[in-house]
Amino acid sequence: MTATDRPPVPEDLEHVDNDQHPVGHGRMLRKEDPRFIRGMGHYVDDIQLPGMLHLAILRSPVAHARIVSVDTTAAQAHPKVKAVITGADLAEKGLAWMPTLSNDVQAVLATDKVRFQGQEVAFVVAEDRYAARDALELIDVDYDILPPVVDVRRALAPDAPVIRDDLEGKADNHCFDWETGDRAATDAVFEKADVVVTEDIVYPRVHPAPMETCGCVADYERVSGKLTLWTTSQAPHAHRTVYALVSGLPEHKIRVISPDIGGGFGNKVPIYPGYVCAIVASLVIGKPVKWMEDRTENLVSTGFARDYVMRGEIAATRDGKILAVRTHVLADHGAFNGTAAPIKYPAGFFGVFTGSYDLEAAYCSMTAVYTNKAPGGVAYACSFRITEAVYLIERLVDCLAYDLQVDPVDLRRRNLIRPEQFPYTTRTGWVYDSGEYERALDLALDLAGYDDLRREQEEKRARGELMGIGVAFFTEAVGAGPRKDMDILGLGMNDGSELRIHPTGKAVLRVSCMSQGQGHETTFAQIVAEELGIPPADIEVVNGDTDQTPFGLGTYGSRSTPVSGAAAALVSRKVRDKAQIIASGMLEVSVADLEWTKGAFAVKGDPTRSVTIQDIAMRAHGAGDLPDGLEGALEAQICYNPSNLTYPFGAYVCVVDVDPGTAEVKVRRFVAVDDCGTRINPMIIEGQVHGGLADGVGMALMEMISFDEDGNCIAGSLMDYLIPTALEVPHWETGHTVTPSPHHPIGAKGIGESATVGSPPAVVNAVVDALKPFGIRHADMPLTPSRVWDAMQGRPTPPI
């Protein structure tokens, strides 16, 4: 289908004219773009410091082996090499191991064994990046190869080699067990149910692969004793604290700066050995040291995502009332448990696997294991594993529809949580804040022309053509989180915000979250603009520098708007409260007699007597007395602790055509209706949705980090790990509804990961629907032509 014969679809996206940009929420062009379109973005690898050296890492070529010896003599002798450091060298300083974000430990450089292909073994520091690479070739490592654990299902076999023999008393590859819900109640419901559908569902290992790889420049200044680290970090404050704990340097002597980041998607939340190596190198050598990984290093060693092998069961009445869901999950955590999730949630927020449905019971048990693969697990815009949860339930509902021979839309409609049930407590204890699910579903069906599509499908099926229509409905849980429940390594998941109004009424907002392309400089200026009536152009947003911003846990899990956005609104209101007292002095009336209209306080009943926020700012800094007890200046600071998560939701419809001759899947249309509560900048919101949809198509159809039986990663380049280009994705069609969050100060919910969560099941449901004539109820991602072909021949197999 070409651009011209596409049916006209009402679209959200329209052009924005910044000459009329809003003072507050609304479509507004981004403040960060003028630098990016000129090539003047400032990313880590753009940093050049006088005397800067380059670091390269030697990685293990094998998945599991004992290190017999490491000979660095030849590398040391290279004329451009300044240092060669091995695990043994780090061990002398007590730095060979570091804590992970999940209270496990991970080797900075391997000392005893290598535990996955690509693991860090030694590093070289040299005068330029080419020489550093050359010297890696000169290091001689003798490995004693051990059998690897590659198949997650064999990890707990009695004869499986023990990967983590560094942990005292460890005799197997068990990582942790976890459960949620009521087992007995769920079993009882399953027992009496008319219909039970069971399906084995795999969410394969994938990788966020942002276009910019991970890296840093570490600069330790001996005289002041201060370490500055420019780094690709989505969470600069959390990183600083970990570095302080590892290195022994005090926090005030560590400055972590995240400059522009070329995409994160959760890949830039963990602390990687490379960062620590660069810091050590700069401490030892006393010069700035740059480490930038290459693409293979990024794909084989940094935080992967997903890797859940799930057995799902759904129980229902014969007429389609869903009663309960039960699942057991086998989770592959790789060689070290490096999951970046709130510490009390080892499975992230997978507990929301009951989805958007009103059930009687639910239960999940999970076993996580170590394997000889890279660590990670929580990444790639997953909202802490909600991708896996939503995929499971949305696939199960389609499987149930298949068995009951009912339309999957009717089945969903019958079971969606109704508006009057909110706030709704799920069977696993999550309190969904607000929702009007059917309204979003109706809009999506309407935009897609669902009934027409089904008619078209019927005609095509009669002709032997394979067209599929997939529907998915999702609810997310984002904005971690309430500090009573949520922390990472003991750091509460709250965000700070500081707002300072200059005498002329211009402002600077400092926030603890960190943009990786989400446009915070624009969105956060708009939040303040909405609250104070100061034009966004007059508000500078500072993020990413621990010396310049208040403490907070950063940007991932769609938490920026729910947490930092709330902080920005509340700090603005705090400033406004002070401004009101100053205004009462200026207008000589009591505070209670003032009325706020965006940007000014006026005397109630006499709008001619008013002062603008700019007048007030000047007075706050100027001569003359302020009302009794008030200090000068106009600024405030807060730390926001959310009372609950926010629960965005959406309804997606995907239309695919499968070539009966080649089994190639073409996504013809994709309609996404999202509800993220109050919309701050709809243009940016739609952009976030579009990007997530492309990711979802990628996961559903082509992306997978796979391994051969020896544990070699066979997806270590962009030739092997396929990411959608403009040819594999359709023109996105978006719509929205607005159901504000009742507890967020501006009613916003977060949007960054909705589409990544909702789109994979929509695509897979569509492909499986297309394959209905073959009697197929389920096929696992990625639905590559060969896997679809196998399914068509009656051989659907799990990918791992």
Next chain:
Amino acid sequence: MQVTMTVNGETVTREIEGRMLLVHFLRDELGLTGTHWGCDTSNCGTCVTWLDGEPVKSCTVLAAMAGGREVRTVEGLEQDGVLDPVQEGFMRCHGLQCGFCTPGMLMTARALLDRDDDPDEDTIREAISGQICRCTGYTTIVRSVQWAAKAQRDAASADAEPVGSES
């Protein structure tokens, strides 16, 4: 070895290693960091520049091979303080998020519009299909290029019209 080339209209000469890639030459030797690097296998296109008027992946060209030739990078798009329509288009249509793929996309878009002033959606998708954007999902990039094409056509037809009486 010594290499001399023209970059964004300026002649530059540097002493380099023969194996140095053009992308590293531009970034590390000349400080033109608008051209990015994102893969080891010529797949991502964040490094696209022009070589004698043609878009190339500068990670796949040796700096030595650019000797005596003309290179144009994203830094050379803006002329005398006036943005190229493709730059304007990407800003107006939200054709970028993290900005990492953007310079490469802009250079390809500029080359496309030089040979086709009204490309349809399929043509634009085909033109950028050697490049990856992880953030935008491409729809807004397509739109940005279309915006630029139209702006360019409008400007051309305005130029062709007789000058009005405005003084």
